[in-house]
Amino acid sequence: MSGDSVRRQIVGRGIPLPGNDIDTDRIIPARFLKSVTFEGLEQHVFVDDRLQAPDHPFNEDRYQGASILVVGLNFGCGSSREHAPEALKRWGIRGIVGGSFAEIFFGNSTALGIPCLTVAPQDVEWLMGTVAHHPEREIVLDVEAQRVRLGDRTIPARLPDAARKQLLTGTWNATAVLLEAGEGIERVAKDLPYLRGY
Amino acid sequence: MGETLLDKVWRAHTVxxxxxxxxxxxxxxxxxxxVTSPQAFQMLREAGLKVRLPERTFATIDHIVPTASQMRPFGDLLAEEMTVHLVRNCQEFDIRLFDLNSGRQGIVHVIGPELGLTQPGMTIACGDSHTSTHGALGALAFGIGTSQVRDVLATQCLAMAKPKLRQIRVEGCLARGVYAKDVILSIIQRxxxxxxxxxxxxxxxxxxEAMSMEERLTICNMSIEGGARAGYVNPDATTFDYLKGRSFAPQGGAFDRAVAWWRSMATEPGATLDDVVTLDGGSIQPVVTWGINPGQSVGVGDRIPNPAEAPETDRAAWTEALTFMDFKPGQPIAGTRIDVAFIGSCTNARLSDLRAAAQVARGRKVAKGVRALVVPGSQAVAAAAEAEGLHVIFQEAGFEWRKAGCSLCLGMNEDKLKGREICASSSxxxxxxxxxxxxxxxxxxSPAMVAAASIAGEVVDVRELLR
Structure with a gap:
């Protein structure tokens, strides 16, 4: 794996997105999935929420150029569409920190090299408040040390071991790793009753 | 110490x-x-990779297909382009496609079980979160993203962590007018x-255990709505009877050998479970959602709750939901006027769903001003329903009888709500x-509740119409 796929630390300005259970239909509505590529998705990220709420963080000038998204609980629930983290990535998001993540969204984000770090509820609140007051300040998502730094405060964060290892070794694109098993794949297949006519 | 189906299937498939x-x-x-495969095929091409086991991937077209007329080329040029790409990708990589002219096309989670492709003890993946559906047959089925679709195409494998297992026991008998949909909505609510x-x-x-296979498919389908990526029911006689004779199911002596293996994969008594939750099935009433996630629901006889009574972490979400829905706390959910009625989706568009809805619609009329659609889950479901005249019952009642597809569940084709419309939906x-x-x-x-709402023009307790 090339060095530029290693995700040790993500550093950038933050954008807070309050609320729990924000589903992937809201991140990118289904009508924008009518394409055979992911191109241009960034233009439509949270588009309906943004039209309904002019003060939506993704509309605000002060958060343009931010690369670290701060979210609540169960972010990315619902549809498995990878278009959701793709849209966020293409908008400029490089890392996400929040209360918790829906499982498929978490996996999809990791597969794109976007770390999703979990912090305690009171720390989510603090991060959101601080970013709102000081959008110019840089946040450091430390994948290696599992912590988040903002200004002079550092808070503990968690990342499941597997995702952490993949991000730190730059092996989050799983295809190459899975191919290493070689003939081992067919050996498992040969023992499965349903693949040999029972 | 006994093992669970999860343990056994996981071990058998571990590379x-x-x-x-x-x-x-x-x-x-x-x-x-x-929808979720074209980018994966492109990634394969860019990496110079082939599909590892093309005979273990099957394709269909469901999300974007029109359901009024399915004549090609589609009027929607983007939908047509996606279809062209799917056909081309399947040809290039030698993948079997159940196309619109096959008689076997339909929603991917309807046709898998229907064709007998889905079998107990299998691992199954699909770039769609409702892949959990297939667990109804005792398979371990995961919804995946597009990068993982690429992984499976290239390697026939996924990199995954083994989940924990929670057994959800629903005991007792469901009351008349209470369906599998009400059970899973109750589970998610709880x-x-x-x-x-x-x-x-x-x-x-x-x-x-008493449920038919189609009811179990409805339950497993919405596992993801409760946050669980997979859900399953242990295979039993209901499963084996369902599979017997289906196109891709084993035949003859192979079927008997298969049953023995399938049986052996079920969770054993005394197996270690990480958690057990029990619900009293007899106390479940028809359920209706009032909010903007599937956990925000009440019994049809209940009132919309007050956010003041919500758990701390849900309070803001409840308030947001009520504002969006334009509902007041304490308002009964029954009596809510509807504009659209949709019977369809991978949750509830199988033959038994259509029968339940037709039983309510028979001899009645859709209320004035309500647009009502029935979208069968597959071409086979449509044919079976037509063979027993269900389409006539629906059409005489004022429903539109459509072609198979995902349709109004997610509005990727022409079937969409307009403005602030309220839809009673079996999705x-x-x-x-x-x-x-x-x-x-x-x-x-549930589909029966949707049919009842379409006739009353508002949310009503279907049990009143079944008397």
Whole structure:
């Protein structure tokens, strides 16, 4: 794996997105999935929420150029569409920190090299408040040390071991790793009753 | 110490442990459709890779197909382009496609079981979160993203961590007018939309054992709505009877050998479970959602709750939901006027769903001003329904009888809500904007409840119409 796929630390300005259970239909509505590529998705990220709420963080000038998204609980629930983290990535998001993540969204984000770090509820609140007051300040998502730094405060964060290892070794694109098993794949297949006519 | 189905299926499909600590899991059946696969094929081409086991991937077209007329080329040029790409990708990589002219096309989670592709003890993956559906036959089935579709195409494997297992026992007999949809909505209401994160759900108990395969498919379908990526029911006689004679199911002596293996994969008594939750099936009433996630629901006889009574972490979400839905706390959910009625989706568009809805619609008329659609889950479901005249019952009542597809569940084709319309829907998600209008509103319920609402023009207790 090339060095530029290693995700040790993500550093950038933050954008807070309050609320729990924000589903992937809201991140990118289904009508924008009518394409055979992911191109241009960034233009439509949270588009309906943004039209309904002019003060939506993704509309605000002060958060343009931010690369670290701060979210609540169960972010990315619902549809498995990878278009959701793709849209966020293409908008400029490089890392996400929040209360918790829906499982498929978490996996999809990791597969794109976007770390999703979990912090305690009171720390989510603090991060959101601080970013709102000081959008110019840089946040450091430390994948290696599992912590988040903002200004002079550092808070503990968690990342499941597997995702952490993949991000730190730059092996989050799983295809190459899975191919290493070689003939081992067919050996498992040969023992499965349903693949040999029972 | 006994083992669970999860333990056994996981072990049988383990290729190796990966340096990350995840398992390299062999995927026995891969299903693809037009929305989440084109980018994966492109990634394969860019990496110079082939499809590892093309005979273990099957394709269909469901999300974007029109349901009024399915003549090609489609009027929607983007939908047509996606279809062209799917056909081309399947040809190039030698993948079997159940196309519109096959008689076997339909929603991917309807046709897998229907064709007998889905079998007990398998691992199954599809780029769609409702892949959990296939667990109804005792398979371990995961919804995946597009990068993982690429992984499965290239390696027939996924890198995954083994989930924990929660057994959800539904005991007792369901009352008349209460369906599998009401059971799963009750489970999600009780455990929450994030309660299942990190778990697979094993549905058990006397009410689940008594269910038909189609009812079990409805239950497993919405596992993801409770946060669980997979959900399953242990294979039993109902499963074996369902599979017998289906196109891709084993035949003759192979079928008998298969049954023996399938039986051996079921969870054993005394197996270790990470959690057990029990519900009284007899106390479940028809359920209707009032909010913007599938956990926000009440019994049809109940009132919309007050956010002041919500758990701390849900209070803001409840308030947001009431504002979006334009509902007041304390308002009865019954009596809510509807504009649209949708019977369809991978949750509830199988023959038994259409029968239940037709039983309510028979000899009645859709209320004035209500647009009502029945969208069968597959071409085979449509044909079976037509063979017994269900389409006539629906059409005489004022429903539109459509072709198979995902349709108004997610509004990727022409079937969409308009403006602030309220839709009584047999689908699985009531998210903001889900049914194609950013401000449209969805009330999830069983197909029979949708039929009842379409006739009354408002949410009513279907049990009043079944008397």
């Amino acid at each position: 190796k442990m990966l340096p990350s600590g995840q398992t390299q899991l062999f995927i026995g059946l891969h299903l693809i459709h037009e 455990l929450g939309v994030k309660g299942g994160v990190g778990y697979a759900y094993e549905y058990a108990g006397s009410a689940v 699985n998600r009531n998210f903001k904007g889900r049914q194609g209008s950013p401000m449209g509103r969805t009330l999830l319920m």
